[in-house]
Amino acid sequence: MSAALFPLFADLRGRAVRVVGGGAVAERKVEALLHAGALPRIGAPELTPRLAQWAAEGRVQWDLGTFIPDWLEQVWLVIAATDDHAVNRAVADEAEARRLLANVVDDAELSSFQVPAIVERGELQIAISSGGHAPMVARHIRRQLETLLDASWGELVALLGRQRARIRARFPEMGERRRFFEQLLAGAVPRLLRQRQNDAAEAELQRALSLAPNAPSIGTVTLVGAGPGDAGLLTLNALRAMNEADVILHDRLVSAEVLAMARRDATRIEVGKSAKGHSTHQDDIHALMLEHARAGKRVVRLKGGDPFVFGRGGEELEILKAHGVPFEVVPGITAALACAAYSGIPLTHRDHAQAVRLVTAHCKDSLDTLDWQALAQERQTLAVYMGVAGLETFRDKLIAHGRAPTIPFALVENGSRREQRVVTGTLADLPETARAFDVRSPALLILGEVTALAHTLHWYGAAPLTAPAHASNAAAHTLSRAA
Ligand code: SAH
Numbered sequence: 001m002s003a004a005l006f007p008l009f010a011d012l013r014g015r016a017v018r019v020v021g022g023g024a025v026a027e028r029k030v031e032a033l034l035h036a037g038a039l040p041r042i043g044a045p046e047l048t049p050r051l052a053q054w055a056a057e058g059r060v061q062w063d064l065g066t067f068i069p070d071w072l073e074q075v076w077l078v079i080a081a082t083d084d085h086a087v088n089r090a091v092a093d094e095a096e097a098r099r100l101l102a103n104v105v106d107d108a109e110l111s112s113f114q115v116p117a118i119v120e121r122g123e124l125q126i127a128i129s130s131g132g133h134a135p136m137v138a139r140h141i142r143r144q145l146e147t148l149l150d151a152s153w154g155e156l157v158a159l160l161g162r163q164r165a166r167i168r169a170r171f172p173e174m175g176e177r178r179r180f181f182e183q184l185l186a187g188a189v190p191r192l193l194r195q196r197q198n199d200a201a202e203a204e205l206q207r208a209l210s211l212a213p214n215a216p217s218i219g220t221v222t223l224v225g226a227g228p229g230d231a232g233l234l235t236l237n238a239l240r241a242m243n244e245a246d247v248i249l250h251d252r253l254v255s256a257e258v259l260a261m262a263r264r265d266a267t268r269i270e271v272g273k274s275a276k277g278h279s280t281h282q283d284d285i286h287a288l289m290l291e292h293a294r295a296g297k298r299v300v301r302l303k304g305g306d307p308f309v310f311g312r313g314g315e316e317l318e319i320l321k322a323h324g325v326p327f328e329v330v331p332g333i334t335a336a337l338a339c340a341a342y343s344g345i346p347l348t349h350r351d352h353a354q355a356v357r358l359v360t361a362h363c364k365d366s367l368d369t370l371d372w373q374a375l376a377q378e379r380q381t382l383a384v385y386m387g388v389a390g391l392e393t394f395r396d397k398l399i400a401h402g403r404a405p406t407i408p409f410a411l412v413e414n415g416s417r418r419e420q421r422v423v424t425g426t427l428a429d430l431p432e433t434a435r436a437f438d439v440r441s442p443a444l445l446i447l448g449e450v451t452a453l454a455h456t457l458h459w460y461g462a463a464p465l466t467a468p469a470h471a472s473n474a475a476a477h478t479l480s481r482a483a
Pocket of ligand 1: 253303306307309333334335339384442443444
């Protein structure tokens with residue numbers, strides 16, 4: 001087994017580094033060197049336009065010509081970035097003789113140092129190396145880390161850098177200091193930085209420094225939109241929150257696929273509610289959130305779709321606010337947007353609909369209080385979040401208020417999920433069609449001219465199902481399940 005590389009971060013500010021080559025690869029290396037404050041000296045017969053510009057501006061030095069050993073005088077490092085193997089080898093040999101570290105781009109064999117793949121957040125840098133064996137693997141991991149770490153990490157490092165002396169003075173003992181940092185990193189300071197409240201973060205750090213060590217800290221609740229089911233529709237912020245959670249309180253609507261993305265040792269608690277059987281009362285959900293937050297836990301309250309669209313997210317935040325529990329909100333892709341996209345129905349369209357309304361018709365009460373006049377207006381799309389129960393009333397009221405019985409609809413069942421079904425028809429036959437195809441919750445009703453486009457624009461799963469007009473229940477039923 002070969003020995004491992006020794007990782008190091010070099011301070012190249014004001015130090016000369018030789019770059020042999022003037023092409024696109026050399027340009028990238030020179031750019032990185034400039035970023036680190038180094039003084040690049042390029043040796044090459046010609047330069048890319050950008051390199052030439054930097055040379056003209058005096059930001060880099062340029063020696064015109066082909067490689068000569070003299071180019072390695074008075075430099076700290078050398079990078080060979082030519083496409084001529086013989087030149088690269090000559091540079092490497094000459095560097096070796098002078099005990100200079102040399103990197104030959106894409107040639108681990110000839111290199112005495114490697115340039116890692118980098119994730120950078122301010123002064124926080126994460127370097128990844130495969131020892132030159134598989135640069136693609138390093139780059140792949142780099143991309144994964146890029147999605148994992150948001151920009152606030154850079155701010156955190158800067159803040160802690162500014163307070164470094166104070167922190168050391170306050171906790172001179174190493175073990176104590178480590179515990180302080182562990183608490184700090186799990187606490188309010190990183191959250192406030194994520195929330196772009198840098199002054200509050202600074203104040204919170206000062207406060208933590210003035211407290212007794214290990215004073216209990218309160219947890220937080222992050223209200224996270226889990227989207228409609230397809231885990232690919234989670235946001236990066238949702239993923240990050242789920243990665244850090246101690247406790248996840250999730251609705252029944254949240255798909256198993258999404259839950260599988262959460263940190264493995266997070267405690268998962270289903271607080272499922274269905275339209276009929278309220279299995280967990282809203283007050284109990286509030287109590288659970290408060291209990292875990294007070295125990296110092298990072299709680300994720302995971303809701304289907306978006307937490308602020310028919311999700312009672314507002315109520316939950318009001319409770320948290322009243323009890324002084326800090327919170328964050330991560331929006332999610334709401335069912336209307338997902339179901340529309342996954343069934344090929346543009347919710348607005350210049351020819352058909354200039355407005356879209358999100359409506360809920362979950363219970364009898366909501367059906368009674370809707371503004372039917374407004375809902376029956378033409379040239380708009382309705383996205384109706386509902387149990388499949390109220391369809392009859394829905395159709396009757398809309399038609400009574402003037403919406404044409406021939407307006408097409410689409411019922412999207414299990415939108416964005418593997419089992420997605422799209423059932424189409426016209427308003428006149430809405431409840432019968434839903435029954436005939438045995439549409440079940442969760443399903444979203446989309447009503448409006450735009451839904452006709454599902455027949456041409458569908459791209460996900462099976463083509464939309466259509467019942468023949470006025471089909472008898474029995475006939476349509478055979479149609480649907482036979483497919
Ligand atoms: N906050 C959620 C909505 C909660 S209300 C959101 O933003 O999506 C629950 C209703 O949402 C369901 O009755 C159904 O009408 C709709 N819904 C949620 N997920 C759905 C899905 N994957 N497919 C179809 N409808 C869905």
